[in-house]
Amino acid sequence: MTAKIHFESVGKTFPVRKTRGSGSAGKVVALQGVDLEIPAGEFAVVVGPSGCGKSTLLDLLAGLSTPTTGRVLLDGAPVTGPGPDRGIVFQQYALLPWRTARGNVEFGLEATGIPRRERAERAREFLALVGLSGFEDRHPHELSGGMRQRVAIARSLAYDPDVLLMDEPFAALDAQTRESLQDELLRIWRRTGKTVVFITHSIEEAVFLGGRVAVLTSRPGRLKAVVPIDLGARHDGGDVRSSPEFAAHRHRIWDLLHEEVTRAQRLERQGAPV
């Protein structure tokens, strides 16, 4: 069966401008030879040291940039640009401040030609899905950070993309809000059956959310390991985050990352101006 998403020997190199004191322009190899298949309906999480190319990987899948080598396939066809089959949620809310929660969710639908009444209905439905019934008429400044991010998720889901791309969507939130949004997201994922690609710096978040966790090496980002997460039935109730299975997965990913983080720090020190 064709994978929903297939990174096929993907590499990405960025040209960098000449900096003061350095002789010539150079390049940054952000990703190198990344091979990863993600089946439909999977919740895939990507972790890796800072600057290893996680956002670059997501941008390629979103069609916001093109790979230097290899291909990114969606349903077997190369990604050639952004499309409504992929919804993106970033760390920053990116909401329109002059529009209400409902207006923000409707905004994404306006370009699709869906009639006004249906847009309003769908916005209400998706705001309810993310737990924001009763807050439809609030503006972003009248909502908490967690609520704003819920609006952003509702906006992405409202046009029914097959794939949800999430780039550290909860990183700016306090710990409690973050955990409750993780619970919500899993509930929504189970209900909608979307394929999710989720980037995070948090190992706990990766283990809690991921069906599989892809660990990237420090730059250039290559695939170091793909760790299947099995938290068993405990995921359906109880405090899964304190279970021994959770701790074992967390430890395994920590081990994989630790070596890479150390390597990245060493490279950073070597590259730092003296």
Ligand SMILES: Nc1ncnc2c1ncn2[C@@H]1O[C@H](COP(=O)(O)OP(=O)(O)OP(=O)(O)O)[C@@H](O)[C@H]1O
């Ligand atoms: N447009 C660009 N031009 C030049 N270099 C870029 C560009 N975008 C990313 N890079 C470089 O590519 C590398 C990977 O960046 P990317 O943002 O994908 O990493 P990341 O793993 O998401 O980082 P972080 O965890 O810090 O968010 C970095 O060294 C970054 O500076």
